[in-house]
Amino acid sequence: MTDAMNVDSLYQEIILDHYKRPHGAGLREPFEAEVHHVNPSCGDEITLRVHLDGNTVSDVSYAAQGCSISQASTSVLNDLIVGKNVEEGMAILDEFNTLMHGKGKIEPDEEILEDGIAFAGVAQFPGRIKCALLGWMAWKDAVSQALVTTSSTTGDPK
Amino acid sequence: MTIVEGTQTYDVARIREDFPILGRRLAGDFPLVYLDSANTSQKPVQVIDAIDDHYRQHNANVARAMHQLGAEASAAFELGRDKVAAFIGAPSRDEVVFAKNASEALNLVARTLGDSGRIGQDHEIVITEMEHHSNIVPWQQLSQRTGATLRWFGVTDEGRLDLDDIDTLITEQTAVVSVAWVSNMLGTINPLDAIIAKAHSVGALVVVDASQAVPQLPVDVAALGADFVAFTGHKMVGPTGIGVLWGRYDLLAELPPFLGGGEMIETVTMAQSTYAPPPARFEAGTPPIAQSVGLGAAVDYLSAIGMDNVAAHEQAITAYALGALQEIDGLTIVGPKEAVDRGGAISFTLGDIHPHDVSQLLDSRGVAVRAGHHCAKPAHQRFGVQSTTRASFYLYTTTEEIDGLVEALHHTKKYFGG
Numbered sequence: 001m002t003d004a005m006n007v008d009s010l011y012q013e014i015i016l017d018h019y020k021r022p023h024g025a026g027l028r029e030p031f032e033a034e035v036h037h038v039n040p041s042c043g044d045e046i047t048l049r050v051h052l053d054g055n056t057v058s059d060v061s062y063a064a065q066g067c068s069i070s071q072a073s074t075s076v077l078n079d080l081i082v083g084k085n086v087e088e089g090m091a092i093l094d095e096f097n098t099l100m101h102g103k104g105k106i107e108p109d110e111e112i113l114e115d116g117i118a119f120a121g122v123a124q125f126p127g128r129i130k131c132a133l134l135g136w137m138a139w140k141d142a143v144s145q146a147l148v149t150t151s152s153t154t155g156d157p158k
Numbered sequence: 159m160t161i162v163e164g165t166q167t168y169d170v171a172r173i174r175e176d177f178p179i180l181g182r183r184l185a186g187d188f189p190l191v192y193l194d195s196a197n198t199s200q201k202p203v204q205v206i207d208a209i210d211d212h213y214r215q216h217n218a219n220v221a222r223a224m225h226q227l228g229a230e231a232s233a234a235f236e237l238g239r240d241k242v243a244a245f246i247g248a249p250s251r252d253e254v255v256f257a258k259n260a261s262e263a264l265n266l267v268a269r270t271l272g273d274s275g276r277i278g279q280d281h282e283i284v285i286t287e288m289e290h291h292s293n294i295v296p297w298q299q300l301s302q303r304t305g306a307t308l309r310w311f312g313v314t315d316e317g318r319l320d321l322d323d324i325d326t327l328i329t330e331q332t333a334v335v336s337v338a339w340v341s342n343m344l345g346t347i348n349p350l351d352a353i354i355a356k357a358h359s360v361g362a363l364v365v366v367d368a369s370q371a372v373p374q375l376p377v378d379v380a381a382l383g384a385d386f387v388a389f390t391g392h393k394m395v396g397p398t399g400i401g402v403l404w405g406r407y408d409l410l411a412e413l414p415p416f417l418g419g420g421e422m423i424e425t426v427t428m429a430q431s432t433y434a435p436p437p438a439r440f441e442a443g444t445p446p447i448a449q450s451v452g453l454g455a456a457v458d459y460l461s462a463i464g465m466d467n468v469a470a471h472e473q474a475i476t477a478y479a480l481g482a483l484q485e486i487d488g489l490t491i492v493g494p495k496e497a498v499d500r501g502g503a504i505s506f507t508l509g510d511i512h513p514h515d516v517s518q519l520l521d522s523r524g525v526a527v528r529a530g531h532h533c534a535k536p537a538h539q540r541f542g543v544q545s546t547t548r549a550s551f552y553l554y555t556t557t558e559e560i561d562g563l564v565e566a567l568h569h570t571k572k573y574f575g576g
Contacts, residue, residue, distance in 0.1 A: 043530060043545050069515075
């Protein structure tokens with residue numbers, strides 16, 4: 001138990017690096033959908049925009065207030081998702097989500113999650129799983145809305 | 159033995175022996191430093207044993223079971239009410255209504271005041287910016303149901319209620335004023351006398367959220383002069399699942415029921431019902447029986463120590479903590495910084511380290527605090543912060559634990575490169 005609950009397994013160096021220098025932070029244009037998500041238990045907030053170029057996620061921009069875990073997780077999301085198509089992005093989300101709910105028993109796939117594997121330790125701290133998923137859930141919501149927007153405007157980006 | 163300055167006869171070490179959980183060691187073999195008592199207090203063996211004994215020896219439903227155990231359980235349940243009534247100086251035991259928590263007690267008042275027709279669209283409801291969500295949301299809902307206007311006292315930079323505009327806030331239009339006695343976030347003890355006097359001078363009712371007050375201050379509701387006082391058992395060394403609404407009997411007798419169900423009726427036909435007098439009118443269904451037994455044991459425990467002594471210890475430990483915390487570079491206390499008219503909850507920020515991360519690091523050292531908005535988002539917004547870390551103390555808190563908190567905060571700063 002002591003090892004599993006070691007706080008260093010939560011605050012991996014990679015996580016602290018992303019927290020201090022988040023990738024892709026800031027809100028940018030153009031975008032097809034913008035969402036605002038909160039973590040009601042702590043008040044952490046994120047505003048996240050998705051820009052689709054056809055079926056490709058060409059930008060994920062965001063402004064967030066939150067803890068190191070939620071900030072770093074959104075930074076990693078930006079690394080992993082931008083440039084992928086929507087289906088690939090959703091598959092990465094599934095992989096990350098599965099890791100988060102794996103109670104620390106799942107070996108993460110570095111091929112898919114890259115820096116995201118650093119979050120494996122978060123799964124052992126049930127109180128922090130929502131932090132790690134805040135940006136991801138916002139992205140899922142935003143991309144779903146963006147797909148509706150782009151399909152109704154025949155894919156013509158703003 | 160730890161003797162806190164100013165409370166020579168107060169033996170914290172002796173008191174701690176009554177709380178088995180305080181002897182726990184956590185991951186990494188760190189001893190538990192429990193600084194989250196404003197969230198929920200720990201329980202002494204006297205309370206645990208009373209609940210245990212009730213379930214082992216006396217368990218039955220109350221009021222309706224005619225057998226011997228039913229009589230014992232009913233007597234035990236009602237004895238809890240007697241003890242609570244005496245503890246808060248209630249003129250009558252029938253003024254003590256049991257709810258499931260303070261939130262339900264406050265909702266009970268807001269709902270039934272609305273249903274009684276006392277609140278209309280020309281009326282105003284006055285609360286404060288430092289309330290817990292449970293003393294904000296029910297009044298927002300009441301104003302939506304009735305068309306009444308919701309108004310509130312602001313908070314000064316120091317974290318005190320801004321009473322400058324009391325005469326424009328509490329007016330002939332005011333139907334009800336609901337205010338926290340002690341803020342769960344800022345720690346402020348509010349000047350209820352002035353607010354109650356003003357409210358009563360315009361004919362408004364006063365509801366007091368005493369969730370953080372009854373655990374740590376001597377309370378005499380008759381002397382206080384409010385119309386309703388709500389608090390909860392689990393913050394005063396009692397069990398979860400029981401809250402208390404004290405109300406002036408004439409007002410309770412005037413209010414319609416809250417929830418409908420068993421035991422709150424006089425008689426029922428298929429077409430209509432008539433209702434029992436208070437407090438039964440507001441206690442539909444099987445009540446919190448073992449919880450009443452436990453709460454009775456809790457007030458016995460607090461009374462044996464003496465609430466004056468509990469309050470003095472709280473004051474001393476809070477003063478010690480305020481001093482120690484303010485010596486940490488980058489730590490900012492949100493709320494009064496001196497132990498004057500102040501309860502034992504201290505919320506703070508630590509540089510730009512997020513409170514989640516602070517509390518996680520403290521937890522890794524066995525120090526349990528709360529991080530987040532503490533169900534007081536408007537109070538956080540007032541101070542331009544999204545969340546804070548909160549350390550809160552109680553009758554078993556020691557100066558060594560405060561020292562442990564300070565040490566763990568230094569460790570946290572170092573960990574995040576502060």
